[in-house]
Each structure stands twice: as C-alpha cells, then as structure tokens.
Amino acid sequence: MYVLCLSTYLSAAFEHYPADPAAVGSGLITINIQANAIGIFADPASVTSFQNRHVGVSSGKRFGLSLLKHQSAALAFPVKNGYAAFGASIFGDEHYSEKMWCLIMGRQFSDRLSIGMGLMYYDLQIKNYGQAGSWGINVGWNMKLDDTLYWRGYWRNINGPTIGSARESLPQVLVSALTYTPIPQANVIVEWEQDTIYDSRVKFGGQFNLLPWVTIHTGHAISPGQTTAGIEINYKQIIINYALSTHSHLDLSHWLGLGFSFR
Amino acid sequence: MGYDAETSVSEEDLISAQQIIATPVTFNAARSILTSISILSLTDIEIINSSKNIHVLKTNRDLSPAAEYLVQSIQTVDQLPISLSVRERISFNNGVRHYWRAQGRSRSYHFGILLEKDPWEKNIADHNSIYVQWNSENVQMITGDHQLIGGYGLISWRTVAAHKGFETINTLPRQGKGITGYRSSNEYWCTRGIGGEWKTDYGQVSFSLGRTYRDGTLENGAVKLDITGQHITASDLHQQNQLLENAATVMWSRDLQFGRLGLLVNTQNIEDPSKKQVNAASASMFGSKQWNNWHIFGESAFIKHTTPALFSGALFKSKALKYLVSWRYYPTDYRTYRTQSFSEWTSSAAGETGIFQNVQVKYGKNKLSIYSDLAEKIEENNPVVYNNLKSETGIRWRWQSKKHHFLVQYKKSNQSEENQTFYPDITAYDSYKITTKGLYKYKPTRKLDLRWQINSTLYNDNQKGLGFETRMNWQTPSLIITGNWIAAKIDDFNSRVYFWELNLPGEMNSVAISEDKQLVGVKIQIKSKKNYQMYMRWRAVWNNLSFIGTPEQRSALALQIIF
Known part of the structure; x- marks a missing residue:
C-alpha cells in the first residue's frame, strides 16, 4: 500500500507540502487563497496578505494511512519593511519522516504587485538508516490584474537542491494560478502545477460564503483525478477548517486546520 | 513584415517590437527601442532619429509598413518613474515548455x-x-548577461544573422549598435560578466568582459559547442556547462568626415574540466559611408592562421528604387567568438565566397522585389577539394490597398552536391528547389480580415509539396480571435512547405509540414x-487529408x- 501511495502521488521525498485545508478543499490547489499562515510554505508571496499576526496549525492523514500523517504550524506577521513568517512541519511516522522548516520574507511593491521568498530546510530521517538535510529556495508572486482577477504563482526549490550522499534531486515545482472573484461571496481558482518529472496537474475549484461565518469549498484536480470538498467556520478571530479529497484507488485523505488572527 | 515562414527572426527584435506595442514609453525610450530593431531599414532609422517628437514621427509617410505599424502602436508618456512587464508562457507540445520573463526599469536602471x-x-x-x-x-x-553587437557580424553579433530573402535590403546594411542586455532565450549566445559603453568626443567605446560557462567539449584542440540548449539525456547533461570561456572584447567606432569607422578586438580562452585550453584572438575593422544616394559599408576580420574574412556592400536608395549589392569571402575555420555573418553555410569548418543582390521597386500600390545570391563553399581540408556551388533567386510582386492585398512570389535555388561512394570516386550532381507562394488578404471591415495562402515546393522535379491555408482574424476592443486551417499534400521531407504558426507574443514560430497533414488552430487574445492580456492557442493535427x-x-x- 505504501508503495502504491508513493507511485501515485507522493513519488519522492518532500513531495508533500503543508497545505491550508481551505485550499485543499478547493481542488488541492497550493495557492494560499484564504490567507491561512499554513499556506506560506508553498506560496511565499501570500505572506504579504497578513496585516495582523496570524498563527495556523494543520493536521491530517493522506489516504487514511497513519504512516502518511502530517502536522504543521506557522506564524505570519507584518514587519517594518514588509512581511515575515516562519513555520515547521512533519510528515510520516517514527520509521520514516520528513521535517521541514521555513523562513519567509515578502514585500508589497505596489497595490498590484507582491513578491515573497522562502528559505526552506528539509530534514529526512529513516530509522536505522540515517538522516540527511538540504536547503531550498521558493519564490512567489501575487499580481492584481484588476479588481476581480489575480495572477499568483511560485517556483519551488528554484535552487535545485539535492539530498543525501546520492545527491537525489528534491522536487522542483512550477505553479501558476488565476483567482477570480465574480461576486464578493465567491471565488473561483484555476491552478496549473508542473512538477518537472511528472505530467502537469490542472486544478480548479471554488469557495462560497454560505453564511457570514460559514464558507464551503469544492474542487477537482486531474492527473490523477481527485475531487475535494471542505468547510470553514469563522468565529471571531478563530478559523476552523476541514477538507477531504478522494482518490480513485485509495482511501480518503483528511485535513483539519485551526487558525487564529491577532487583531 | 514580408518575412517568409522559413525565415529566422531574432528574438531580441520580437521582444523590442512587443515592448513598443504593449508598454507605455517616453519618446526617447521609444526611439532607442525602435533603432535597436534590426529588421527596420536604414531609411526608417534615419527618420526615427531625426524626428523631434512623437507627432512628427507618427505623421511621417515615408516609413516602411513594418516601422509605421510599430510607430502607430507607441503610447508615449512624459515620465516613467518605474515600469515593469511580466510575461509567462506555457506551451504543451510533446512535453511542457515554460517561459517566464520580467523586464523593467526604474530611473536610470533597466x-x-x-x-x-x-x-x-x-x-x-x-x-x-x-x-x-x-x-x-x-x-x-551592464552587469550580468549581455552581448556586444559590432560591425556587420564577422566577430560579434546577435543570435541570428541577417536573413537571405526579399527584405535583406533592410537588414544587411545595419551596423551593430554596441553593448546591450541579453534578452534572448537562446541558451548558447550570451556573455556573462560586465560590459560598458562611453560616448566621448573621440567616438564610442564599448567593452565586454565575460566569464561564461558553455555546453560542449574540446576535441583535438577544437571547440565543439552543443547549441541545442536541451538538457535532457545523459549525453546532454554530460556536456552541460563543461566549457569555461573567458573573453574580452573592445569596440571603438566614430563618425569621421569621410564616414563611420570602427575597430573591434576580441580575445578568448576556452577551458574544459581537464584544463585543456583553446585560445583565440580576432580583430576587425568596419565602416560605412554615405555618398549621394549610395550607402557603402563593409567589415574585414583578421584571425590567426587564416586569411582575412571580408564582407562589403553598397545600397542605393531613392523613393522608388532600392538596390543592394554585397560581396563576401570567409576562409575555412574563420568563425570566432560570436560570429554570425551573412552566409549560406553555417558550419565553422566551411568557408565561402558569395555575391548577393536585392532590388525593390515601388510604383503606386505595387512593390516588386527581386533577390539573387551566388555562393561557393570552401572546404580546404577535404582530400579532394570540391567546391559546392549554390545559387538562389527570388521574385515577388505585391499590391496592397486598404481592403485588398495580393502577393505572388517565386524562388529557385540550385546546389551542386557530391556523392562519395569510395574515394576517389566522387560524383557531382545538381539539386534544385522551387518554392512558390500566392497570398490574398481581404479586409471587409475594420474588425475582420481573411487570408488565403497557397505554398508549393518542387524538389528535383519528382518530389512535390502543396499546402493551402485559410486564416480568419476577428477583433473587438477586448477580444481578438484568430483561426486557421492548413491542408498540405507532401511527397517527401525535401518538398516540405512552411506556414506561420498562430504565434503568441514573443514567438515567431512556423509550422513545417513534411507529410500529408491537416491542421486546425485557434488563438484567443483577451x-x-x-494593462494585462491573456492568450490561448489550441491546435489539432491530423496526419492525413481526411480528418480520420x-x-x-x-x-x-x-x-x-504591464505595471
């Protein structure tokens, strides 16, 4: 089962990146649409969305398997000349684990352009086998095309990091996405993701504010086909998210998130 | 612009054209960008440089159609504190090609x-x-990737040489402008380092100091560059960045009483990982002179152990007639640093001698262009010296009104080939190729234009290719939709035909069809x-003529x- 999981989606070390359940529920997109601090791992430019300190935690299991469980935490906050964030994440179990630390810096250059950069440290541990680490750099952008349309994207591991004595390459990923807000209560997102080894993934999804304190999400990703759904509840400064995704051969994957905004 | 689909146009020119069309610029910036576009003629450049403001430039009626199109697209602003343009292009065609470019300026910085x-x-x-x-x-x-474009391409030039065809009369007499930032996606041409340019009372001095890693190997003291830019197979990766080039180039040029004169000197050292080295030095002298209606130009380059390479030409210009004649001689193994000379053969071992002529006659709405090239290949290292000959001739007639545009052209090229079975049994034979093209463009309304084009190729009497294209373009203020259908019946690769692709900004790709095919495509521009634009292109290709x-x-x- 573990081999099947690796061959379908999690094909190499550090393919799993921490994700905000709201983005997961909107079609497994990796753009940080809801400005949850967890999303800064993948989308460094989203750090410029945090006008207040925001802390986020997330936990879940891929395909319902304990050995693919993950937990993450991140804190994002404005600083004097821009924005900053840091976070940590762990994926796996006591036999195999991938730890990730990140430090993100971002700046809003105009009301239409934000750039973010992330310094990542990847730490791989395999019980009775050893440990290896590597540094990666992520760069992202967020550009406002007009009042309803944004172009967002990032390059993951642009420095081409390798890990271990075999110098195995860590995944390099390109993402380009358009987010469209046709009405104030709804968003639509289309994301193209290209891991340099695998086929492109096109993901699309949306979210809708059902009530002032409830948002629902749904979406779909191709190659492989996965359908997703999620719900978010806002209570004062607290945000609670839950998302799940299907897979044609494997069990459901679950994400649970909690966010707190210091206003 | 009058270019055939089999022609290469430099990406730098496309980027500059796109910059002019899409970005607001100051008048001085517009002038600088326009004069850097190599496909504009000397007459265009003179008009652009002598215009005092954008209004004078836009109302000039002597510009060529290509220059006029670009000039009419210019949106000028008085001051531009910061400007930035970002472009991303993703192409899905046997794999994914990704291209991301940002270009901008802030105060004096670009x-x-x-x-x-x-x-x-x-x-x-x-x-x-x-x-x-x-x-x-x-x-x-300049710091970073740059290029020095000097003389007429014998030592240091842009990524693409002046093309051979009906519009060569515009590009060939253009002298290199000096140092410039490198904007092409061509992966083997830039110089990485620092460069500079001073305009003094004693002329313009440009320099480039580069330390550039290049793909390739050193074999028997010769540099074998890998120019594909592909890094996929183990063999590609084995050659990636294996050569370290240290190069220094200095150019001086000045307008003197008798004309413009320049000198260009380059020295380079190329080293592989085993510390084997190849050193080369080259120098050239170039110049141009205006004499009544004649513009005379030329360059001669000197490289160790070979005879000098020579290139010269003369252009006659009047309102109705333009005539260009150019002569060239390149010895074997003369190519150096960033040579991109006007030539028939591009192999570094092959030299050539040739004469090129091009004439353009304008009469009312008619324009007649004729060109002819005769070249002889020089391969001194062959066991038997056997010089290939190639001749190429073309004639084109164009008639253009506001609604109708007709074009008919005929090109013929002959080449002597050799067939070596067992030395010394070398037999020679001639091959020839005739390409014809007919085009009719109809613009019934401002929003709609339609185009029909027929291309044919005949190779050695027995291999034929015939292609037909219908293209439609419909535009509104917020949307442009272009569609085309191409059907081609082709006997063999040698009789292939070319059509322009539905190109996205910054692209100038053509479709080469070498077997029976039908292609249907659509491009949508939003x-x-x-100040943002989105483009989508979709194409379906059937390998037969019956949509099966x-x-x-x-x-x-x-x-x-655009920010």
Missing part, C-alpha cells in the same frame, strides 16, 4: 530576468538569465483596459502584465 525550461528538462530554471543596466547620457554599464483518427493536440497559454 533590468531583465528570464527563466526557461524546455520540455522534459528537470530543472525549472534550466536556462536562467539576468542583467542590470545603468544608463546616463554618455555612459552605460485584452484588458487594466484522433488528432494530435497542442496548446499554449500566455499571460502578459
């Missing part, structure tokens, strides 16, 4: 960033390029008032934003 990944390459930034340029009135400095079977599909997306 910069450019390019990240590109070819299909199946594993590094998302496989080709990366960056430059920062600082300009003042008389001084310009224009916004907020599942077509191969290709697509591309592009997004361009």
Whole structure:
C-alpha cells in the first residue's frame, strides 16, 4: 500500500507540502487563497496578505494511512519593511519522516504587485538508516490584474537542491494560478502545477460564503483525478477548517486546520 | 513584415517590437527601442532619429509598413518613474515548455530576468538569465548577461544573422549598435560578466568582459559547442556547462568626415574540466559611408592562421528604387567568438565566397522585389577539394490597398552536391528547389480580415509539396480571435512547405509540414483596459487529408502584465 501511495502521488521525498485545508478543499490547489499562515510554505508571496499576526496549525492523514500523517504550524506577521513568517512541519511516522522548516520574507511593491521568498530546510530521517538535510529556495508572486482577477504563482526549490550522499534531486515545482472573484461571496481558482518529472496537474475549484461565518469549498484536480470538498467556520478571530479529497484507488485523505488572527 | 515562414527572426527584435506595442514609453525610450530593431531599414532609422517628437514621427509617410505599424502602436508618456512587464508562457507540445520573463526599469536602471525550461528538462530554471543596466547620457554599464553587437557580424553579433530573402535590403546594411542586455532565450549566445559603453568626443567605446560557462567539449584542440540548449539525456547533461570561456572584447567606432569607422578586438580562452585550453584572438575593422544616394559599408576580420574574412556592400536608395549589392569571402575555420555573418553555410569548418543582390521597386500600390545570391563553399581540408556551388533567386510582386492585398512570389535555388561512394570516386550532381507562394488578404471591415495562402515546393522535379491555408482574424476592443486551417499534400521531407504558426507574443514560430497533414488552430487574445492580456492557442493535427483518427493536440497559454 505504501508503495502504491508513493507511485501515485507522493513519488519522492518532500513531495508533500503543508497545505491550508481551505485550499485543499478547493481542488488541492497550493495557492494560499484564504490567507491561512499554513499556506506560506508553498506560496511565499501570500505572506504579504497578513496585516495582523496570524498563527495556523494543520493536521491530517493522506489516504487514511497513519504512516502518511502530517502536522504543521506557522506564524505570519507584518514587519517594518514588509512581511515575515516562519513555520515547521512533519510528515510520516517514527520509521520514516520528513521535517521541514521555513523562513519567509515578502514585500508589497505596489497595490498590484507582491513578491515573497522562502528559505526552506528539509530534514529526512529513516530509522536505522540515517538522516540527511538540504536547503531550498521558493519564490512567489501575487499580481492584481484588476479588481476581480489575480495572477499568483511560485517556483519551488528554484535552487535545485539535492539530498543525501546520492545527491537525489528534491522536487522542483512550477505553479501558476488565476483567482477570480465574480461576486464578493465567491471565488473561483484555476491552478496549473508542473512538477518537472511528472505530467502537469490542472486544478480548479471554488469557495462560497454560505453564511457570514460559514464558507464551503469544492474542487477537482486531474492527473490523477481527485475531487475535494471542505468547510470553514469563522468565529471571531478563530478559523476552523476541514477538507477531504478522494482518490480513485485509495482511501480518503483528511485535513483539519485551526487558525487564529491577532487583531 | 514580408518575412517568409522559413525565415529566422531574432528574438531580441520580437521582444523590442512587443515592448513598443504593449508598454507605455517616453519618446526617447521609444526611439532607442525602435533603432535597436534590426529588421527596420536604414531609411526608417534615419527618420526615427531625426524626428523631434512623437507627432512628427507618427505623421511621417515615408516609413516602411513594418516601422509605421510599430510607430502607430507607441503610447508615449512624459515620465516613467518605474515600469515593469511580466510575461509567462506555457506551451504543451510533446512535453511542457515554460517561459517566464520580467523586464523593467526604474530611473536610470533597466533590468531583465528570464527563466526557461524546455520540455522534459528537470530543472525549472534550466536556462536562467539576468542583467542590470545603468544608463546616463554618455555612459552605460551592464552587469550580468549581455552581448556586444559590432560591425556587420564577422566577430560579434546577435543570435541570428541577417536573413537571405526579399527584405535583406533592410537588414544587411545595419551596423551593430554596441553593448546591450541579453534578452534572448537562446541558451548558447550570451556573455556573462560586465560590459560598458562611453560616448566621448573621440567616438564610442564599448567593452565586454565575460566569464561564461558553455555546453560542449574540446576535441583535438577544437571547440565543439552543443547549441541545442536541451538538457535532457545523459549525453546532454554530460556536456552541460563543461566549457569555461573567458573573453574580452573592445569596440571603438566614430563618425569621421569621410564616414563611420570602427575597430573591434576580441580575445578568448576556452577551458574544459581537464584544463585543456583553446585560445583565440580576432580583430576587425568596419565602416560605412554615405555618398549621394549610395550607402557603402563593409567589415574585414583578421584571425590567426587564416586569411582575412571580408564582407562589403553598397545600397542605393531613392523613393522608388532600392538596390543592394554585397560581396563576401570567409576562409575555412574563420568563425570566432560570436560570429554570425551573412552566409549560406553555417558550419565553422566551411568557408565561402558569395555575391548577393536585392532590388525593390515601388510604383503606386505595387512593390516588386527581386533577390539573387551566388555562393561557393570552401572546404580546404577535404582530400579532394570540391567546391559546392549554390545559387538562389527570388521574385515577388505585391499590391496592397486598404481592403485588398495580393502577393505572388517565386524562388529557385540550385546546389551542386557530391556523392562519395569510395574515394576517389566522387560524383557531382545538381539539386534544385522551387518554392512558390500566392497570398490574398481581404479586409471587409475594420474588425475582420481573411487570408488565403497557397505554398508549393518542387524538389528535383519528382518530389512535390502543396499546402493551402485559410486564416480568419476577428477583433473587438477586448477580444481578438484568430483561426486557421492548413491542408498540405507532401511527397517527401525535401518538398516540405512552411506556414506561420498562430504565434503568441514573443514567438515567431512556423509550422513545417513534411507529410500529408491537416491542421486546425485557434488563438484567443483577451485584452484588458487594466494593462494585462491573456492568450490561448489550441491546435489539432491530423496526419492525413481526411480528418480520420484522433488528432494530435497542442496548446499554449500566455499571460502578459504591464505595471
């Protein structure tokens, strides 16, 4: 089962990146649409969305398997000349684990352009086998095309990091996405993701504010086909998210998130 | 612009043209960008340089159609504190090609960033390029990827040489402008380092100091460059960045009483990982002179152990007639540093001698162009010296009104080939190729234009190719839709035909069809008032003439934003 999981989606070390359940529920997109601090791992430019300190935690299991469980935490906050964030994440179990630390810096250059950069440290541990680490750099952008349309994207591991004595390459990923807000209560997102080894993934999804304190999400990703759904509840400064995704051969994957905004 | 689909146009020119069309610029910036476009004629450049303001330039009726189109597209602004344009292009055609470019300026600084990944390459930034340029009135400095374009291409030139065809009369007499930031996605041409330019009372001095890693190997003391830019197979990766080139280039040029004179000197050292080295030095002298209606120009380059390479030409210009004659001689193994000379053969071992002529006659709405080239290949290292001859001739008639546009052209090329079975049994034979093209364009309304084109190729009397294209273009203020259908019946690769692709900004690709095919394509451009544009292209290709079977599909997306 573990081999099947690796061959379908999690094909190499550090393919799993921490994700905000709201983005997961909107079609497994990796753009940080809801400005949850967890999303800064993948989308460094989203750090410029945090006008207040925001802390986020997330936990879940891929395909319902304990050995693919993950937990993450991140804190994002404005600083004097821009924005900053840091976070940590762990994926796996006591036999195999991938730890990730990140430090993100971002700046809003105009009301239409934000750039973010992330310094990542990847730490791989395999019980009775050893440990290896590597540094990666992520760069992202967020550009406002007009009042309803944004172009967002990032390059993951642009420095081409390798890990271990075999110098195995860590995944390099390109993402380009358009987010469209046709009405104030709804968003639509289309994301193209290209891991340099695998086929492109096109993901699309949306979210809708059902009530002032409830948002629902749904979406779909191709190659492989996965359908997703999620719900978010806002209570004062607290945000609670839950998302799940299907897979044609494997069990459901679950994400649970909690966010707190210091206003 | 009058270019045939089999012609290469430099990407720098496309980027400059796109910059003029899409970005608001100051008048001085517009002038600088326009004069850097190599496909504009000397007459265009003189008009652009002598115009005092944009109004004078836009109302000039002597500009060529290409220059006029670009000039009419210019949106000028008085001051531009900061400007930035970002473009992303994703092409799905046997793998994914990704291209991301940012280009901008702030006060006296210009910069450019390019990240590109070819299909199946594993590094998302496989080709990366960056430059920062600082300009003042008389001084310009560049750090990063740059190129020095000098003389007429015998030593240091842009990525593409002047093409051979009906419009050569515009490009061939253009002298290199000096130092410039490198903007092409061509992966083997830039120089990485620092460059600068001073305008003094004693002329313009440009320099380039580069330390550039290049793909290739050293074999028997000769440099074998890998120019594909592909880094996919083990063999590609084995050659990637294996050569380290240290190069220094200095150019001086000045307008003197008798004309413009220049000198260019380059020295380079190329080293492989085993510390084997190849050293080369070259120098050239170039110049041009205006004499009544004649513009005379030329360059001679000197390289160790070979005879000098020579290139010269004369252009006659009047309102109704333009005539160009050019002569060239390149010895074997003369190519050096960034040679991109006007030539028939591009192999570094092959030399050639040739004469080229081009004439353009304008009469009312008619324009007649004729060109002819005669070249002889020089291969002194062959066991038996056997010089190939190639001749090429073309004639084109064009008639253009506001609604109708007719074009008919005929080109014939002859080449002597050799067939070596067992030395010394070398037999010679001639091959020839005739290509004809007919085009009719009809613009019934401002929003709609329609085009029909027929191309044919005849190779050695027995291999024939025939292609037909119908193209439609419909535009509204916020949307442009272009569609085309191409059907071609082709006997063999030698009788292939070419048509222009539905190109996205910055592309100038053509479709080469070498077997029976039908292609249907559509391009949609969404224009916004907020300075962004989105483009989508989809194409289906059937390998037969009857739409049978599942077509191969290709697509591309592009997004361009101006800040």
